[in-house]
Amino acid sequence: MSLLLMSLLQMILPRYEVSLLILIIIAMLIGGICHHAYLQRVQSIVKKTADSAFDRRALLKALHISQGSNFNALMILSWSLFLTAMTFLYFLTPDIFPDRNYFLFPQMASESYGLAVFGAAVVLIPGLLISLIVPRVYSYYLISRWLKNLNLLTPIFLIASLFCSINLATIYPKANGFIWSLGYGTLLVSLILLLLPIIIGFAEEMR
Amino acid sequence: MIKASLVALALALVLASLFSIQVALCQPDGGQGASLDVPPPSPSTASSGGGGGGHRQIDLDRILKAVQEGKQKKPDKFEELKKLLYIEPFSTVPYSTDLHLGLGISGNRTLNRNDKFAVTATVVNPNPIEIRRALYLHLEALDPGENSFKIVNPVAQIVQINEYKDDGNEKNITARAFPDLTSFSHLKKVGPAVLRLSVSDGQYNWHSQNLTLNVTNQPPRLENISIMPQPNLRYNDAILYLANVTDPDGDSVNVTLHIKDELDRERGNITQMVAGDGQASFLGNEFFSKSDAGKNFTYYYTFGDGIVSNETTVQDGPNLRKSISIHVEKPWVTPEDENQYWWQNYNFTLGMKNQGQEEAKVQVTLFTDTSAHPWRAAASKEVTLTQEPQVVYFNVRPFDVLDANQSFRFKFAYSEYDQHQQDYITKDWEKALNAKLVRYETVSWLGIGNILAILLIAFLLSILVERGFYR
Numbered sequence: 001m002s003l004l005l006m007s008l009l010q011m012i013l014p015r016y017e018v019s020l021l022i023l024i025i026i027a028m029l030i031g032g033i034c035h036h037a038y039l040q041r042v043q044s045i046v047k048k049t050a051d052s053a054f055d056r057r058a059l060l061k062a063l064h065i066s067q068g069s070n071f072n073a074l075m076i077l078s079w080s081l082f083l084t085a086m087t088f089l090y091f092l093t094p095d096i097f098p099d100r101n102y103f104l105f106p107q108m109a110s111e112s113y114g115l116a117v118f119g120a121a122v123v124l125i126p127g128l129l130i131s132l133i134v135p136r137v138y139s140y141y142l143i144s145r146w147l148k149n150l151n152l153l154t155p156i157f158l159i160a161s162l163f164c165s166i167n168l169a170t171i172y173p174k175a176n177g178f179i180w181s182l183g184y185g186t187l188l189v190s191l192i193l194l195l196l197p198i199i200i201g202f203a204e205e206m207r
Numbered sequence: 208m209i210k211a212s213l214v215a216l217a218l219a220l221v222l223a224s225l226f227s228i229q230v231a232l233c234q235p236d237g238g239q240g241a242s243l244d245v246p247p248p249s250p251s252t253a254s255s256g257g258g259g260g261g262h263r264q265i266d267l268d269r270i271l272k273a274v275q276e277g278k279q280k281k282p283d284k285f286e287e288l289k290k291l292l293y294i295e296p297f298s299t300v301p302y303s304t305d306l307h308l309g310l311g312i313s314g315n316r317t318l319n320r321n322d323k324f325a326v327t328a329t330v331v332n333p334n335p336i337e338i339r340r341a342l343y344l345h346l347e348a349l350d351p352g353e354n355s356f357k358i359v360n361p362v363a364q365i366v367q368i369n370e371y372k373d374d375g376n377e378k379n380i381t382a383r384a385f386p387d388l389t390s391f392s393h394l395k396k397v398g399p400a401v402l403r404l405s406v407s408d409g410q411y412n413w414h415s416q417n418l419t420l421n422v423t424n425q426p427p428r429l430e431n432i433s434i435m436p437q438p439n440l441r442y443n444d445a446i447l448y449l450a451n452v453t454d455p456d457g458d459s460v461n462v463t464l465h466i467k468d469e470l471d472r473e474r475g476n477i478t479q480m481v482a483g484d485g486q487a488s489f490l491g492n493e494f495f496s497k498s499d500a501g502k503n504f505t506y507y508y509t510f511g512d513g514i515v516s517n518e519t520t521v522q523d524g525p526n527l528r529k530s531i532s533i534h535v536e537k538p539w540v541t542p543e544d545e546n547q548y549w550w551q552n553y554n555f556t557l558g559m560k561n562q563g564q565e566e567a568k569v570q571v572t573l574f575t576d577t578s579a580h581p582w583r584a585a586a587s588k589e590v591t592l593t594q595e596p597q598v599v600y601f602n603v604r605p606f607d608v609l610d611a612n613q614s615f616r617f618k619f620a621y622s623e624y625d626q627h628q629q630d631y632i633t634k635d636w637e638k639a640l641n642a643k644l645v646r647y648e649t650v651s652w653l654g655i656g657n658i659l660a661i662l663l664i665a666f667l668l669s670i671l672v673e674r675g676f677y678r
């Protein structure tokens with residue numbers, strides 16, 4: 001009976017790596033929702049206190065805080081690496097998505113620097129789009145120096161995740177659950193660090 | 208006699224009708240109150256037969272009077288009576304045999320055998336409908352070179368007596384098409400062809416004027432004559448004779464290939480029908496045997512469209528090369544590493560020698576076959592074979608990442624026939640390729656180099672975007 005239930009659950013539920021991917025996507029959505037809610041809340045407060053009608057663009061301009069070149073560059077780098085690390089963790093070997101992975105591009109995968117080409121493609125195509133948005137999002141928050149320093153750890157976590165993914169690719173067809181979990185853990189921690197300024201800003205605004 | 212009977216019958220009908228009207232008119236009319244004072248016909252009149260002429264006169268007078276009164280007092284009834292008594296006038300003109308027959312075709316009167324056209328016949332019948340007869344139409348054709356007309360439509364087209372109409376210019380005209388003749392593709396000769404219409408009503412026969420058409424023919428052409436493959440054919444290669452056929456008229460062209468030997472004798476021939484424009488292709492292998500190796504042959508074509516026959520000049524070929532029999536053995540592969548990774552080199556070998564005494568140049572090609580890459584050419588080279596056995600080898604990297612974890616086989620194909628009269632030898636390799644996908648370790652120059660390259664690109668992107676958009 002329990003075996004039947006287990007097999008039924010296996011049929012219904014996606015494999016746990018996919019469930020964890022959904023968790024990452026949910027975390028990113030929560031970050032997006034917090035940002036939107038933060039702006040809405042600020043707007044409603046200003047609306048209540050303002051004597052006259054105001055323009056939303058003007059409000060956003062007024063909210064803008066320069067976070068500094070280093071922080072902006074760090075965030076662009078971190079988000080680009082985050083996308084690359086996530087793609088590598090899920091799409092580098094045929095383990096999770098057998099029909100959608102790096103090795104379905106045999107010319108690229110057969111080359112010595114195929115991984116670098118694949119990574120560069122992820123960095124340049126979706127990474128570039130995100131890079132155009134990310135610093136603007138952070139510019140609406142008052143980010144403490146402590147939090148900025150904490151974010152310096154993000155690329156380190158992401159490099160660790162990349163190492164784990166590449167290691168999984170090099171040992172394939174063998175698998176290593178610990179390495180995969182380590183890669184996922186570092187990826188998730190990086191995401192939390194990346195979203196932390198937004199979540200803290202929203203929490204403070206709520207308070 | 209018939210006319211008299213008809214008149215008598217009509218008169219009787221008139222009298223009976225008038226009698227009925229008179230009785231009706233004399234009935235009291237409560238609604239209108241208008242009645243005619245007409246005495247009823249005397250019984251003696253009705254029963255007198257032919258004896259009471261005076262009484263009949265009187266009765267007729269009364270009837271006429273009643274009708275005249277009715278015309279004035281009840282004009283509606285009078286009109287109804289007129290309609291009732293009206294008889295269509297009919298003609299008594301004599302039957303005319305002066306039919307006007309016409310015959311025409313759509314399109315040009317000078318045409319080739321495959322040009323499509325429609326033949327239309329018109330008949331003008333001057334007779335009125337009462338005396339018309341059904342007409343039976345036949346289309347007749349006099350083909351080029353023939354002496355007599357032939358009927359085109361065995362089943363006659365029938366024009367019924369009521370199938371005429373006025374078309375503005377002509378009265379009583381009708382037209383018929385003849386779908387039995389839409390082209391002259393059946394003709395074996397060209398020249399003037401004559402059409403005419405033959406009409407019969409069962410008693411008289413008519414013929415239309417002749418319609419003369421000039422049927423032409425343009426001869427077919429044979430171009431781009433060749434033999435495939437070229438050159439250095441073996442006697443048992445698939446020898447293909449090709450020629451492009453064009454016929455300006457779109458006729459089907461009968462093409463015959465004639466193969467001649469070195470003594471100019473015909474070795475054989477083969478025929479093919481090409482519909483319109485197209486390519487004639489003949490497989491010539493059936494005409495050659497092992498004894499023909501080293502001999503030179505020639506060929507030519509005869510071709511025609513059923514009217515014009517023609518032939519090409521004599522062409523050279525095929526020049527069959529001298530037959531060499533080679534001996535092959537021991538196809539083998541030695542992987543660079545016993546793990547059989549896809550990225551490694553593999554040494555494919557084949558033992559070969561010439562069974563004859565002379566030297567022979569043989570082209571050898573290596574093919575590998577996996578489910579990801581079926582029969583992919585890996586390498587090719589020309590080797591010179593003598594009676595001394597030698598090992599022909601190809602040290603190549605024939606696989607890519609898609610071949611990982613797959614079994615494979617390989618094939619050596621060569622340009623001469625071996626001891627089994629085959630020009631290839633295959634070998635299945637039992638051991639599958641290793642499933643490992645990435646050739647290097649994580650902690651290696653390539654592993655670290657790939658990560659550093661990704662970091663460098665991401666770092667450059669961040670600097671460039673920050674400087675470009677946020678300063």
